[in-house]
Amino acid sequence: MAERARTGGEAVPGSSETHRGLTSGAAVIQSYLQTLPHAPGVYRMLNQRGDVLYVGKAHQLRKRVTTYAHPAKLPIRLQRMVAETQSMEFVTTHTEVEALLLESNLIKKLRPRYNVLLRDDKTFPHILITGDNEFAQLVKHRGAQKRDGRYFGPFASAGAVNRTIAALQRAFLLRNCSDNIFRSRTRPCLQFHIKRCSAPCVDRISQSDYAAMVGEAHEFLTGHSGKVQASLAKRMEEASEALEFEVAARVRDRIRALTQVQAHQDINVSGLDDADIIALCQEGGQSCVQVFFFRGGRNYGNRAYFPSHDRNLDPEAILSAFVGQFYDNKPPPRAVLVSHKLPERDLIAEALTSRAGHKVTLLTPQRGDKRKPVEHALTNAREALGRRLAESTTHRRALEALGSRLDLDAIPTRIEVYDNSHIQGTNAIGAMIVSGPDGLMKNAYRKFNIKTVGGENDAEAGDDYAMMREVLTRRFTRALKEDPDRSEGNWPDLVIVDGGRGQLGIAEEVFAELGIDDVNLLGVAKGPDRNAGRERFYQPGGSGFTLPPRDPLLYFVQRLRDEAHRFAITTHRAKRSREMAASPLDEIEGIGAKRKKALLLHFGSARNVARAGLADLEAVGGISKTVAEKIYGHFHTDQ
Secondary structure: OOOOOOOOOOOOOOHHHHHHHHHHHHHHHHOOHHHOOOOOEEEEEEOOOOOEEEEEEEOOHHHHHHHHHOHHHOOHHHHHHHHHOOEEEEEEOOOHHHHHHHHHHHHHHHOOOOOOEOOOOOOOOEEEEEOOOOOOEEEEEOOOOOOOEEEEOOOOOHHHHHHHHHHHHHHHOOEOOOHHHHHHOOOOOHHHHOOOOOOHHHOOOOHHHHHHHHHHHHHHHOOOHHHHHHHHHHHHHHHHHOOOHHHHHHHHHHHHHHHHHHHOOOOOOOOOOOEEEEEEEEEOOEEEEEEEEEEOOEEEEEEEEOOEOOOOOOHHHHHHHHHHHHOOOOOOOOEEEEOOOOOOHHHHHHHHHHHHOOOOEEEOOOOOOOHHHHHHHHHHHHHHHHHHHHHHHHHHHHHHHHHHHOOOOOOOOOEEEEEEEEEOOEEEEEEEEEEEOOEEOHHHOEEEEOOOOOOOOOOOOOOHHHHHHHHHHHHHHHHHHHOOOOOOOOOOOEEEEEOOHHHHHHHHHHHHHHOOOOOEEEEEEOOHHHOOOOOEEEOOOOOOEOOOOOOHHHHHHHHHHHHHHHHHHHHHHHHHHHHHHOOHHHHOOOOOHHHHHHHHHHHOOHHHHHHOOHHHHHOOOOOOHHHHHHHHHHHOOOO
């Protein structure tokens, strides 16, 4: 069930206006109560523009929404929300568990301003031992788990996965090459010679022996490392007694590799098999959540999160919201240990169980062995939050100094820095990085594929001024269209362009054409011989100035410019690599992934496909006469 109304007002500054907005918002909410059922569901509050302000779930929708109709009893934060509310939407569910799952999903999707928001929630890498080949492949995997095989993880970082895979290769000698390379090998590769692969591609090991090592790898990754090591130790002893010293030495090297994997586990707790440890530390109105991953009894690393939330929200509420959103796109383990007692622990555990397909236990240990990793996670959260607060303080001071030096009306709260990257006009990229009161805002970074310059027949290819004009025009034309009244917080207070008077002049022209007169501009020109520390700064109408070589403000602006340069270069290289890796077959209409794969497997390369005759093309499985003629005609336009 979904309902929506368009009555009411939005709160604006001023006590009388705010009071009228609060009264109007409460009236809007009151108008829905008569039609709301006493059933579980999810509700959304929307403002005048239709943006979602808040997403909440309820065991009984009518009872929960009634609390908002009496705003005098609500905290100030929720009173502001009610004052902005102009309409509401509702979805009923069969159970409260379904409501909780839907709430978490909608919060992550819509990112309402008044909810606790989990930022930077990327997927984690896993180790995959494939099951779609008689000789299994050991690879790093990130994303949807669609390929047949067994997945182990999650790992906190790609580095942790790479180190573990390298050690597992030495211990179990499993291949990591692609299936195409595996099928085309005629002699062992370097991995075999450095004792990281058993070379099944050239029959240096039987299928049964390779399968046995795959089984040992499964045993090790599922927590039975003692069993695997005992078996290897026995095998080494037997080989030594039989005077097969080379075999004994190879087994010894495998045992050492396994020991190395275990040595990297900094905290291990007996009895803790598959579990996540989630601990929250709160200070100065900010929170840090540390998540540790234990799988198979081993620590797979940790990651820190800094969720966005109201300063006065209690840690239990923040942690509850975090847990729901964190597991929205990843399966929870069988046990989740948290640092605080969650108000709806049983409900959350039931929701996680429903999502995982197996029983999930949610615990808040107070003593004993299971409390130790929670304390360890709390210590890490406290230290990470301390570092962030210190960095934030330093960053705010730099913003204050920058505002003062540029004589701005207020301290800039959003700075956008622009740079371009290309090679003689090819693969041209424009980059925008954003800095706010708490540091770099990487989720707000934007890249621009240059369209109007850099083409093959474009006389302006390589024209940095034209590129900057396009980037700024596209960015601020869209800003004027999507947020003309500057109410979304996505407009910058200061725009910095990498370049001297010329690039600054381009920015001034773009702003004049678009009618923008309330955004400050700054051009940063590299010093003589492009030496860092000798940059010259330009403001509209000014003659330019420099800063002392060791001025902290100079370092701050340099970091912003270098970050923009790094982002532009990285994006440009990625685009260039994609084009280099592109196949001529991609340009042929009607040639999808399956036909492309069939052609490459049959001919070996796209070049050989281009040289093939019509009859040869028709001989490929899945290639009809019509498709063969199309492929042949693409490469032989003169015939």
